[in-house]
Amino acid sequence: MNGTFITLEGIDGAGKSSHVSWISEFLQSQGKEVVSTREPGGTPLSEKLREMLLSDAMDLETETLLMFAARREHLSQVIKPALARGAWVVCDRFTDASFAYQGGGRGLDKSRLTQLEQWIHGDCQPRLTLLFDVPCEVARQRIALANRHLDRFEQEQAQFHDRVRHAYLDRAAAHPERFRVIDGTRTLEEIRVQLEQILTQLQP
Ligand code: TYD
Numbered sequence: 715m716n717g718t719f720i721t722l723e724g725i726d727g728a729g730k731s732s733h734v735s736w737i738s739e740f741l742q743s744q745g746k747e748v749v750s751t752r753e754p755g756g757t758p759l760s761e762k763l764r765e766m767l768l769s770d771a772m773d774l775e776t777e778t779l780l781m782f783a784a785r786r787e788h789l790s791q792v793i794k795p796a797l798a799r800g801a802w803v804v805c806d807r808f809t810d811a812s813f814a815y816q817g818g819g820r821g822l823d824k825s826r827l828t829q830l831e832q833w834i835h836g837d838c839q840p841r842l843t844l845l846f847d848v849p850c851e852v853a854r855q856r857i858a859l860a861n862r863h864l865d866r867f868e869q870e871q872a873q874f875h876d877r878v879r880h881a882y883l884d885r886a887a888a889h890p891e892r893f894r895v896i897d898g899t900r901t902l903e904e905i906r907v908q909l910e911q912i913l914t915q916l917q918p
Pocket of ligand 1: 726731753754781806807808809810811812813815816865867868
């Protein structure tokens with residue numbers, strides 16, 4: 715793989731989505747080919763799976779397998795071809811979200827997730843994972859202020875999001891070589907300065 719795979723993670727309301735387009739534009743301004751995408755989603759089939767995942771109640775194993783089914787399709791149709799031709803892939807969520815939400819949030823055994831991770835993309839891991847971290851109360855306030863329809867995950871209780879947050883932080887501690895934890899309570903400007911430093915230091 716010649717390209718560079720970057721993922722963004724964080725609890726709902728951590729603010730990561732507002733940074734995806736900025737990161738893509740920054741990298742493009744440096745002359746890179748950038749593929750900006752998201753999970754669950756990123757292909758027509760995976761977007762259909764996303765719709766179901768965000769709205770329909772389902773068994774935890776079903777939810778997990780559909781997340782990985784969407785991911786497999788996304789990897790084979792979009793991520794791997796882009797990396798093979800040397801592009802930079804900026805992906806809003808990836809497998810760390812499965813460890814955080816299905817594992818930490820819903821309590822699925824981590825060994826199951828590790829098996830799926832190995833099976834579906836043992837040969838392809840992000841080079842850099844930006845974890846936007848905010849206390850759950852801050853995230854909940856932001857979501858409430860947005861005043862829009864909440865998906866199945868956003869509707870979960872505060873304790874759920876607290877478990878998701880801690881699962882993310884545990885995952886960051888376990889993989890310090892690729893994780894960078896960003897304090898999502900800082901201003902947009904401060905975060906952009908930090909992101910620019912991180913991206914500039916990242917060797918292709
Ligand atoms: P999100 O990426 O936050 O989209 P938006 O910014 O439009 O709300 O929504 C995706 C949701 O899917 C999010 O709540 C986390 C959840 N999710 C999982 O539970 N497991 C996964 O593996 C992935 C990729 C996402």
